[in-house]
Amino acid sequence: MPPLLLYLGITLVDLRTTERFRIISWIVLVPGIAAALCGVWPTAVFALLSVVTYVAVDSAWPQQYQAGLADFVLVALGGVLATLASAVRVRGERQMLHMRDIAETTRRTVLRPLPPHWAGLEHAGVYLASDVDARVGGDFYDIQPGLHGTRVLVGDVQGKGLGAVETAAALLGTFREAGYHEKDLATVAERLEIRIRRHRGHTTALGRNDGDRFATAVLLGFSEDAPGTVEVINFGHEPPLAVGPHGVRALPGGDGLPLGLGDLVDGGPPPLHRVPLDREETLLLVTDGVTEARDADGEFYPLVRELVRAVEADPGRAEPGRLVRRIRDGVLRHSGGHLGDDTTVFAIRRLPGEDPVRGRLQS
Template identity: 75%
Template sequence: MTEMEFGRRRRPLLRIRGAGVAWLLPLLLLVGIVLLDFATGEEFRIVTWIVLVPGIAAAVCGVWTTAAYGVLSVVTYVLVDSAWPNQYQAGFGDFLLVALGGALATLAAVVRVRQERQVGHMRDIAETTRRTVLRPLPPRWAGLDHAGVYLAADVDARVGGDFYDIQPGPHGARVLVGDVQGKGLGAVEVAAALLGTFREAGYHERDLGTVAERLETRMRRHRAHMAALGRDEGDRFATAVLIAFPDGTADAIDVTNFGHEPPLAVGPRGVRELPSGDGLPLGLGDLAGGPPPVHRVRLAADETLLLVTDGVTEARDEPGEFYELAREVSRAVRADPRHTEPRRLVRRVRDGVLRHSGGRLDDDTTIFAVRRLPDDGEEPGAGDAVRADGVTGPRVPATDDLGTGRARRE
């Protein structure tokens, strides 16, 4: 069952080989109470404990199953209690307790299932929003092999202000990775606005500097629009890295950095840092007189660009030490040069961050890797797919599968 189906169907809490078996728990409890009541004798009657059965059902079963257990508990109580001599019977008072317990348990199940449906509906909305902002990227998109993963610090919300995208166009492929300051729906709105502008300008504009100017203008216009609506969010800004893979240039890229974490070029010969954020974040360009400059940077055919948000570089372990991204990636590449492949690289960083932070992320985290596809027709992205673990990129053998990469709730 996909997460989009969560709000439409209640997912069984307990399963055996895919089948829901939550109903077994209250049944076993019912049988155990009956047997124990007869085993303890008349001196110690526990048949009244049968009121726990619909209570347990309300926690793990559906409404109708809980109601059925409420009725079954009442019937079982009457049969078991009637089997004892009159002087040892629990009586009508305990019967009312069992009946009332079943009714209240059914009511509790109604409330729980209704809340589950509401949470599922909210998750559907969050998932739809995430896919609108972070649209799924086709495999081998724009001549690039890519992989990306987004981890929300709030695993229930599943959406935040981090964003990334690839836009092909007549002037080459463009890549944008960024992080909006702040959290909540306001940050999501900014991310959606910037991505919309990037998808249009990245396609039509020949010069990467013009695309950067369009992004800066869009950020300021969005802030002005929010202020006019009475939702003044202050000087909200966004850090970002804008990259162009020019057509006809196989060994270089153009980079504009809006105060973002510097990209890493990861190759068999090691890891090197590209130009750092020498410009101000988007929305603050008027303080510097314009967007940051465009740098032409050498990028070998076997090198992969690794771009992350500060959820990676600011991830802390229990003693408070930061995650050393470049060091850990260098160590991984030395151990196995195949970690330069986008999917393996993203997966390695994701697992490293979650392991380093103990699964507790303080900020939304985006990890994105991209490199040119070779010209020899053997495309490393062949068989790419959007997988259930949230990583897009080339499939790997089943023995190398990781499962999910979400942050823990604790």
């Protein structure tokens, strides 16, 4: 529509004004505008239409008032260049869309979609990449039902780019297998530590300089034998928050080293904590993109304060979906929409009356 309106406007103005105001040569702008907005063939049609209209309108004037050959060459050459520019733009847009499809496929592979009410857990999650075009980064989360309980993993790989995505994918692959088969949560933790070391050794052998990459993570275990507790192993990550009608409390913090740094100390993985958890309580897990989000004055996002305020105003805010939306909107509002790091908010809660074993055996 914009190039068509411009075409009609230039033509009518040139025909309805005197010889002192000849603007028919401006019609060269029409294919130029079309090149920025339309496809190749519509741009070519506007270019041809501009040339034909220029000849027709210019010939309608007496010879002494005609724009002449020089302006004709300008309009014709402008049409050709506009058509070529449109072809380049369309090709670039197709390549960009293809890359976005690849990024989306990668994101869905790393952060696989989770069925609703999966493995006896009600869950909600949101992932916001700091690089909007990339749409995927080093944050990861997953729920794995298994033979010995449901396991949950939330983490953040140090660094950005494809190297962080590869590390996250490697950890998630190991978690999905170990979380299903292994009886002890501590064994799952050991398998994750071994996997990141093997991955780093492989990338180093390839000549890449990300051999010191590590990941903070929280590993949770829900067992049908202890419905009122949750097992927690924290690899230097933000402590999970239990949010319920009675308030907000923090679970054990990052008392262990991040994944990939376990060889710096003796004694194996971080300690396992068994923490009481009411059925009405929702576990909220976030990455540092939430806690380190800053406003214009450099102040960090007050996560706990916002949670306390939300629960006091409405105890129903503890429901996972509402909780995640509250934190997501709060972080974006606090930071003005400018995220300095990948941001993940993930919330889970036991489903009352669900048989978690049935869900686990389906995976």
